[in-house]
Amino acid sequence: MALLGCGVVGSEVVRLLNGQAADLAARVGAPLELAGIAVRRPDRVRPGVDPALVTTDAQALVTRDDVDLVVEVIGGIEPARSLLLEAMKTGKSVITANKALLAEDGVTLFAAAREYGADLYYEASVAGAIPLLRPLRESLVGDHVHRVLGIVNGTTNYILDQMDTHGAGFNDALEEAQALGYAEADPTADVEGFDAAAKAAILAQLAFHTPVTAADVHREGITEVTAADVAGAKEMDSVVKLLAICERVPAEDGRNGGRGVSVRVYPAMIPRSHPLASVREAYNAVFVEAESAGPLMFYGAGAGGAPTASAILGDLVAVARNLVGGSRGPVEVTYAELPVLPMGETITRYYVQLDVADRSGVLAAVAEEFARQEVSIQAVRQEGLGEDAQLVVVTHRAPDAALSATVERLRKLDIVREVASVMRVEGEETP
Structure with missing residues (x-):
């Protein structure tokens, strides 16, 4: 076998290969031999790595x-991409942890695997050590997945957890995450939702057998989450989490394939009674809801050298067994070709906190703006603050475009001093 890259994850892969060589050989039925390691900086000291392989x-x-x-x-x-395509073209099977590549051009890689008869495994690309992709690819392949909902980025979960449990500000929580190694020096990919969006695209492709790229995913990060958002969630007995949501949108005529799929990443309030609310620090957890299997939850360490290497070794054993047995694993087929629906058509709920003038007629004027967009209000709470008041509105489910339009109209009302907090509400429909 060949290893491309020998950073934090690659070094851990080498360590596991060397330390568990006998056990791995017994599980595979043949020894796993490392033929070479490709790196950009060959002079770098890599403990435990034979320089002759570099x-x-x-x-x-x-x-x-x-x-x-x-x-x-x-x-x-x-x-x-070029290296993996070249490897498969020459008949070699491939294992990758590359979520960015799979989210941008997974269809090309899947097609190459089919054309050249190669295995393509990528369990480590989403949620670290959590066995999530293989159940979607194999265990649930005979079922009909309706929805995937989860926390797939440990950095943002740590930050939001610190804001909720310790009252930390966003910047302080981010600095602590960086000090602990949960966040990179440049945390943009995490805090702006790019990492989670790539993983959501991969999950949607597998769950719904339809081509989805990271560009198709509606993405919002957590940099705009404020203390008011966190406090508002607490008042609702909820917590703020960055969620990746992939769901099949049913067709009006009841067709099994559905009208399309909705794939999005954004911070949202979820009830503290929901299992995802208890996912603390840098851990990940994902719900998969299937027609026959019902709701399934996968939980564990979502990042880091050791967890990611564990997922890679699992794939490595599976692929090696296939090679020894002269077989091959499953190959993704995006036969469904379902359209990815725009965010505006997605059905969501909103929590809206307004600072308003404390006078008669305010509630009626605010309610009228919701009615104009045909958005039903589920609950309202108002507290007076001298000449001003705080008004909290929680909506029923409605098209996101209608909810967004309502908020924009509210911002223009003379009686509204400030739209202090706007956040989507999720999770009440999941056990």
Whole structure:
């Protein structure tokens, strides 16, 4: 086998291969031998890594005759895509943890695996060590998945957890996450939702057998989450989480395929009674709701060198067994071709907190704006604050476009001093 990349995850893969060589050989039925490791900086000291295996010529490594499978942990789009395609073209099976590549061009990789008869495994690309993708690919392949809902980014979950449990501000919580190694020096991919969006695209492809890219995913990060949002959630006995949501939107005529799929990532309030509300610190958890299996929950460490390497080793054993047995694993087929619906058509609920003038007629004027967009109000709470008042409105489910339009109209009312908090509400329909 060949290893592309030897950073935090790659080094851990090497350590596990060396430390568990006998056990892995017994599980596979043949020894797993590392033929080479492609890196960009060959002079870097890598404890536990045989320098004789290190090379900078990744292209030559993936096409060597003595290599029959390739593990990629370098990340990014290129050269990872070209190297993996070249490996499969020469009959080699591939294991990757590259969520960005799978979310941008997974369809091309799946097509290459089918064309060249190669295995393509990628359990480590979503939720670290949590066995999530293989159940979607194999265990639930005979079922009809309706919805996937979860926390798939440990950095943002840690930040939001600190804001909720300790009253920390966003910046302080982010700095603590960086100090603990949960967040990168540049946390943009995490806090702006790019990481979660890539994972949501992968989950949607698997769950609904339809092509979805990261560009199709509606994405909002957590940088705008305020103390008022967190406090408002507490008043509703809820907590704020960054959620990845993939759901099949039913057709009006009841067709089993559905009208399309909705894939989105944003911070939302969920009831504290919901199991996802108890997911603390940097952990991940994902609900999968299927027609026959019902709701299933997957929980565990979602990032880090050791958890990610564990997922890679699981794939490695599965692929190696296939090679020894002369078989191959499942290949994704995006036969459904369901459209990804725009966010405006997604049915959601809103929590809206307004600072308003404390005088008669205010509630009626606010309610009228909701009625104009045909948005039903579920609950209202008003508290006087001298000449001003705080008004909290929680809506029933409605098209997101209608809810967004209502908020924009509210901002223009003379009686509204400020729209202090706007957040979607999720999770009440899940056990």
